[in-house]
Amino acid sequence: MSRPSASRLGLAIALVLSSPLLAQDVLAQDAPNTAKTLDTVIVTGTRAVDRTVLESTSPVDVLTAEDIRKAGVVNGELGSALQALLPSFNFPRQSNSGGADHIRAAQLRGLSPDQVLVLVNGKRRHSSALVNTDSKIGKGTTPVDFNAIPVSAIKRIEVLRDGAGALYGSDAVAGVINVILDDAPEGGAFEASFGANHTDLKPIDRTLTDGQTSYASAKVGTALGDDGGFLRVGLELKNHEGTNRAGFDQIPPWDQSDTNLALQGKRNYVLGDGKTKDLNAWYNAQLPFGETSTFYSFATFNQRDSEGANYFRYPDSDANWAQVYPNGYRPISEGENRDVQAVAGAKGQWGEWNYDASLDYGINTFTYRLRNSINASLGPTSPTRFKTGDYRNELTVANFDLGRVFSQGESITHSLGLGLEARRDHYETRPGDPSSYAAGPFTDRPTGSQAGGGLTPQDATSLSRDVASAYASLSSQFGEHFSSDLAARYEHSDDFGGELTGKLGLRYEFTPAFALRGAISNNFRAPSLAQIGYESTSTGYNAAGQLVQGRVLSVNNPIARGLGATDLKPERSLNTSLGFTSRIGDHFDVSLDFFQIDIDDRIALSESITGDALTDYVQQQFGVAGLQSASFFVNAADTRTRGAELVSNWRQSLGGGELVLTGTYAYTKTTLKNVLATPPGLLALDPDYVLFGVEETNTLTDATPRTRAALAASWADDHWSLSSRLSRYGSVTRVFNFGDGYIPRQTYGAEWQLDAEVEYKITPQWSVAVGGQNLTDNYSDLSNDDIYYFGNLPYDVLSPIGSNGAYYYGRVRYTF
Template identity: 35%
Template sequence: MKKTFLFHATKHAAAQLLLAVLFVVIGHATPNLSPVPITGKITNTKGEPLSGVSIVVKNKPGGTATNANGVFTINAEDGDVLVISNIGFKSQEITIGGQHELTIRLEETVAELTTVVIGSRSLRPRTNVESPVPVDVISSKDLLATGQIEPAQQIQYTAPSFVSNRQTIADGTDHIDPASLRGLGPDQVLVLVNGKRRYNTALVNINGTVGKGSVGTDMNAIPASSIERIEVLRDGAASQYGSDAIAGVINVVLKKKTGTQVFAHSGAQYAGDGANLQVGINEGFKLGKKGGVLNLTGEVRHRQPTNRAGDYLGTVYNANVTQDELLIAQNGGWNRKNNMYIGNSKQLNAYGEANLELPISDKSKFYAMGMYSYRKGKAAGFYRYPKQTTQVVAQLFPRGFLPYIGSEINDRSVMAGFKGKTASAWNWDVSSTYGGNQFRFDVTNSNNASMGTTTPTSFYCGKLGFQQSTTNVDFSKDLGSKMNLSSFNVALGAEMRLDFFKITPGQEESWKNYDPNGGKAGGAQVFPGYQPANAVNENRSVFSTYVDVESDITEKFLVNVAGRFEHYSDFGNALAGKLAMRYKLLDALSIRGAISNGFRAPSIHQYFFNNTSTQFQLVNGTLSPSNTLTVRNSDPIAKALGIPDLKEETSVNYSLGITAKPGHNTSLTIDAYRIDIKNRILLAGPFRRTAAGTSIVDQVLNNAGIGADVQVVQAFSNFVDTKTQGIDIIFSVSPQLGKGNLDITLAANFNETKIKKVKGTEKIPAVPDSLGNYFYFDRAEQSRVELANPKNKVSLSANYQYKKIGLLVRATRFGKVSSWNADPRLDETYDPKVVTDASISYSIIPQVRVTIGANNLFDVYPDKLKWFQDGNGDKSNIYYGNTSDGRFQYSRNATQFGMNGGYYYISLSANF
């Protein structure tokens, strides 16, 4: 009853706030007395549609942009002036004088200052259909239309080969979502902001989730209200942008427009939990008379947790079922519901961002960006039952306890630079970027069992920190006119980067065992704190230089060649190159392809991270807590196990595709790819002690003086080669339906990753056992690489706009995923599912639009975990399969789209 009351109170407060924001923006709006919808199509001089072109009414608030087929609709009066502008094209002004349908052609112009266009450093603007490699350009309007409020989720429903799902019961990974492009790891995609490298998180994913062992970039640390567009390069680009760009590059372009935008969102899950509230404001100011702009963003997001736990069916006080029932009765019964929280973590997020561009002269500009985010989260771990006497202080928690992990995440970044043009027409750009992430862990409602009744119940467990400083110098010039070519763009530059990684220990009570011989577990239950022995304060330097040449050899034939050299202070050198081409078979049909080699350097985290954590692993059909020691790659324990020194991952990327304009307002791109990766860096292990105590693991741990309370050890190593291949298909058409505009988009990705080779050493041979388990890479870890991400994702969306009304329907099919186990009887595969989103929007006045919608309209859930029986048919431990005595209804090891069900919302957007 209390939970229901709190939920409805939250919903009521959120609705009141949304209405208040709506009242304010309407109250301050200047209504357009007689607006008329103006429709039009914008193309280049060849008649090819241009997407993302800005259209605003001069001296009036609001505006719009063209869709993928160059079509737009905007409200204007006779006498109004439309200002049409796009990067790389001459702006136009058109006065409305009775015409309601426009056809506009923009003339190309070589940018006077360096313009960031992902996948190419050429000054010649190219559409995504003209580029030699596949690039998705997702506008802020498209991101907003998803009904999602976090950037990672917005990209998931707009980019075909991008997957990001929230994790549960996974320590810090509950608070930072791992993401994947083309089925590869979170650390195999490079993220840029305004074309500059974005730092990674401080968090290392060491629990049993997608991306285990990786260090990714947190897209949700960026305020959604600040994003102008997102560019997704779906091709290897290490030669152009450096380490991590094996799967591709995501570039987040921040707003630098003037005017005011207000966003508000309120929603909740069908199940009655998971309420969300978002309020954001973006304000742009003109600076000076030469086009200077200061754009500011403030945003707050609040997310309530969700819970999809099942009933607990195991014993509570005693392993003997009969005795357990008596003890349960004596202690007033037991609520087998709600003793776990499995779902989204609780989060409160606050953001601030500033984006500045200020002309200094006709040929130079100063630019800068600053961003800050503060996030506070709370997630639950596994319940500690009274029967777990080594972990529970019965005098304090006679009914056991559910421990919580609290997170406090701070992200800070600042970037500043100058760009301009020399007297000899060389474009130059000098910039410096500094950013970092700090992750603090706190544990509440727990105990350190080794302290008995003197234990605290709340613990500060330490911090992780990562900072990065990057300085770039770039030059470019188009030499085409001197070579009698349409274009011959030469770009070259250098980068200096410094990485810093730090582990700060927690309070002593969070990690120490005060009674090592008493049989009680030491440290805070759920997340033992970082120990002084885990402390890290390390840094490294990286220097790189690149050359990038792109030329229209003929009107039909485009070639791009790039090369990059990087030197790392901690492991050595890396060299990458790329050749990409596009040939126009017809004006409406082109073929394109690329071949490149790439690399991903070991992150500084993977070199130096170490800790002891409680990880639950399936042993004989039951999830059992195991004290797991993660050691540095250079640790004597790792070397005694035969693990070699870390080196870079290397890759070879192949892609071949076609781009076509098969009809009016229609476009099609099909791109096939293959990515071969050698020496992938994963967590080697889990190496488990044996009952007999005679294995190499027992010997190594005993020789190192590691106590028997540590059951498992693991370390980072290069020991797997993989092959990933697939195909991306994007088809869009915009038929004119009466006086309205309809945009239909089909986007699909089919993808498969296979392990080609598992490498052994003299001490650890790469020979699987009869069940297919390698000594340090069991079937569960194999399936995380090959099967945990959907093998395909297909999305079909229809967006119809008629005057003030908009309708959007999108169906997304997530392919099957699988989770294997060391025991093949517990392998599971979860069938494909279709998630449908729908919304209706209405413009109250031209500047204010309200949307009501539902994500996962039909309340679809993944397949439930299965229960199993052993060969004798009796209810042994394995009977509950992967459900952990019924507590897990859905898999936490392999996820397609989450486990929260349907979500309804109301949102507001206003432009002034």
């Protein structure tokens, strides 16, 4: 599609910002951590130094440390806390989903995980290295690993629900999540919690207790010097045992030999969380120097060992040797995940100007392993443990910002920002053990380790990208009623050239009780290096439960080119929003925002191309035998996402304490247009082939809830703190293409979840709490006969309410 409106928008805003009024980003002071109020001064999405939530030109949510600490009780997970607290945030638990069992992907406003930008203290966060190719949500992406950010390190989180590419660069299509770290110069806290799932699993008529979770954190701060310097450090330890909600195996019809039927009625599969162990460490520091300058630095570290589930291999099958596994086997994937971000910089004043210069480095490394597996083509002497590949993603960013505040007359104030940024991305994969991909002498057996063949030497890749940006922004306050935000950025990468983005946000306050706000922006996201260069070879089960050998091909691979692959284009969006805010006295406030996001050239993984026609074509044209499935990345379609978001709060003194009621509602709908046509050459192989069809359409449109609603209540006095949250997740639809016209689908109905907690402060330092999530032990609808895989997977792995049932916990906390 042409995009003249987006280009003109960026140019127009750039011209406005070249006027003499321009000046930058003053580092806003962190506001007090006032729970559930809208008086916090925000630093995300604006250059103004005194804007609060209701005064912003785009919708911004502010989550306090207390909000996050209480909501993230399941294994200290930041992602779970955000899903509970944010109406537009989706963070599903996936099972039997490859890499998604190890690194969970998050969505904002129903868009892809790589279309939201994550910042820590305003600095760009790197993404994970592992490509999710077997998942539903986040398929084909390398998402930011939210659970690698320590919960105990957070002072607050600001979530900008609007495009912000002109302010922050590529990827800020759906919005920006800015994690602001604890900067207290003194005191500290110790916290420990333990919990477990306790549930009635109706498909097997049993009561189960599993998912035992222990979490401990400690943090302390000390002042450095007498002029505001500090050092804040912390440590977290987390252990989460696995859960299993699998049903009784009825044995697939094609595997019903006498040997396999002996396993009928057993729980051969696993549906649920994998086991995880985490070590998190962090620090945040600041040290003044000279008369007006400050050195600052912060870092986060995560080391996680995790396990994932895979389909059961029956004893009497080509994927097994009875000498090795006489009763069959279920491969277990193992992830070794290391995640580090380190930032150092200096900020201060040069006359009337503020400056901020920083260097940001982030790295994620992931080693993928399998145990309880086999390479059947190697025979009975095959290893049963494999390393299947190493993944590495690095991000280096250098920033230099200048800013100042100046007045124009008595009632007009401007905050001006100018800046330069240089960024380098690097992505790398390395092959697995030779035995994980070897084709052994038993040619009638599948090659490669089961449940994910290793990366081969030909799969390995190493890619880099250099990006340079220049940007400017102007936030203005015209008297008491009218304010604006303007921004423009020119960003140039060495592989996709230059992009000009802009944003205009306006707000007019008719009275303190009513204000209108709106914004328009154009944004873009370049294809990730993984989407350009990632390749993998695997042997596993497809959606229909059939064992196939397949490859994810890079768009530059000759086989992919022969099947219709082309160079990927960047995604470009045009975001518009309109809303109102209202605050009536000190008791009630409400905001309602409507938005539309048009994205051209949306990137997705193609449908899996399977069948004899593929196998024969690849062997004849490229001399590669036995390829049964192939997929690659494509610019699949243009999409339009429309939605509305409502947030309201009521505060009231009650019974010697403070009562806060919060209601949220979000609606999001994505539709497709200009869907990628299947190339004639591919149709000539088989007229039923499609590059982008029902399964991947479902991924972008219906696989996540269109609606989310929640009503939360909290009351606290000097000793007691009571809180509860009732959440409603809208319906979702799952669609599969099993081939030969067999396309089962199911819509899972809306579900409700009730969470509650009681905390008692024994002394000013000591407190204890008990609580639960999903207290009604609710589950999603049971999957139908076409989807539940012969009794083994009774619940959908993508249910927003999860498939673990009720969870109960206790917590003790000491502050000083």
